Amino acid sequence: MKRGVSKNFKTILIILFALAILTPLGLLTQNPAFGEWTEEEIKKMLGFVPEGLKRYAEIYKFDLFDGYSVKFIHNQYIGYILSALIGIGVIFAIFFLLKHLMTERK
């Protein structure tokens, strides 16, 4: 059973990696999603930026991977793939940690 799990898991990792490489396909459309505009886009649409929107829009400042582009990498496709891999890595790390915390307490 243990072997079955690890073999399956390897397959899943390969699939996830392949999907990560393919993520730049998601960049083919440059249309912003409805209701996910930047302040500049809103200003263009309305002629002004709503007061409260302006006040809270920038409340969180961390922008190293802003919008799945990596700050120091100028190729957006490579940045997107890297973001995908970083995200998967962080997710696995979180659940690995959670597993240790939760099984220890038992």
Add this chain to the structure above:
Amino acid sequence: MHIPDGYLSPQTCATFYAASTAAVGFAFAKFKKSVDEKTFVNLSVASAFTFIVMMFNFPVVGGSSAHITGIPLITYLFGPFASIIASTVVLIIQALLFRDGGILALGTNVFNMAIAIPLVTIFVDSLLKIANLKNEKVRMFISTYISTNVAALLTAVELGLQPILFTKAGKPLYFMYDLKTTIPAMMVPHLLMVGVVEAVLTVLLYSPLKNFAKIKK
């Protein structure tokens, strides 16, 4: 479907933070009871899958773009509670690391996607079972289609209520378009395209992935 910060009033954000915290807490308590090592493998894979699926934006009618979530699929594979936790983790990471969805809006985004989608998927599926619809794939298609559209509708209503509830000197304080604009803008692409793509993906991928989910049990 990821609402950025500034679009929602603090009152809206606080309300949904409260609702989401309660729901995720409940799911976590349920999940904790049946926890073993394999559960975490399932969760990490479900989470990673959802995360990556949401990166595939595609153009939709009306000149905007949208993405599917993969959440109905992981709900069918791993159950609603695991699905709620896996997708909540994804939304937290998207907000904190990639600025996809706001920090203040996180509670609302978790409510719309991580909580509403799994619960509606399971609810509609059990209704269809009661209605004696025996074909599993048809049930999957319908419940995925409906849950995706419910998530879009929630987003549209939350955004569209802002300029009705929160204005200053006749100008909107936060999101600027009311329900007359937000509901068609969100629902037309989701009813016509996103919901269908999500439903087809769920039906197609469920059988090949079922074995992976099963071996963990």
